[in-house]
Amino acid sequence: MEIDHGIDTPVWRQLADILRAQIDSGELQERRAIPTKKVLIERHGISGDTVDKATAQLREEGYIRLVFGRGLFVVPAADRGAKSGE
Amino acid sequence: MEIDHGIDTPVWRQLADILRAQIDSGELQERRAIPTKKVLIERHGISGDTVDKATAQLREEGYIRLVFGRGLFVVPAADRGAKSGE
């Protein structure tokens, strides 16, 4: 899964797509934290702002949820419908 | 309508609230462009990224719509339900 700066899909959306696919496939497990912001910055060679846009999108979709001071956690598919954030 | 950096409501959300109120009140008229990014930056003393976050929120709500190279235009209330962007 490589980020491509050359095509017309924004980098933040590509990252959101990658993370969503990893959640759907189980590579990122339910109730566990996704990689930290710092890791995503270093791994993909992108800025923190861009990571934020991707995670904001995923939070909006209900895929992940913020636990302050700890990280972003994968929401179980069963709880995706409606919860604390909405 | 003043932006306040001191309270816990993010600046980008405050700006979104201001613009939404101006649209609802008719101060910003339907089918007309909202103030440009540059104007909003100078008028409120905030950064371009912060303006972007506010306008992205309003686009998502269906209040405004992007016309590339021209500006962000107020969507008539009647068309807010569903249109080109969704």
Added chain:
DNA sequence: TTTCATTTGTCCGTATGTATT
């Protein structure tokens, strides 16, 4: 056609604030 100005979205690198451990 080419050039120039305008406008937006995207992106970077850094910094700060708040909460948790």
Added chain:
DNA sequence: AAATACATACGGACAAATGAA
């Protein structure tokens, strides 16, 4: 006290689309 973690914010830069000259 210190490290970790995320959201927010800044200021600058670039690409693409539009319109005017």
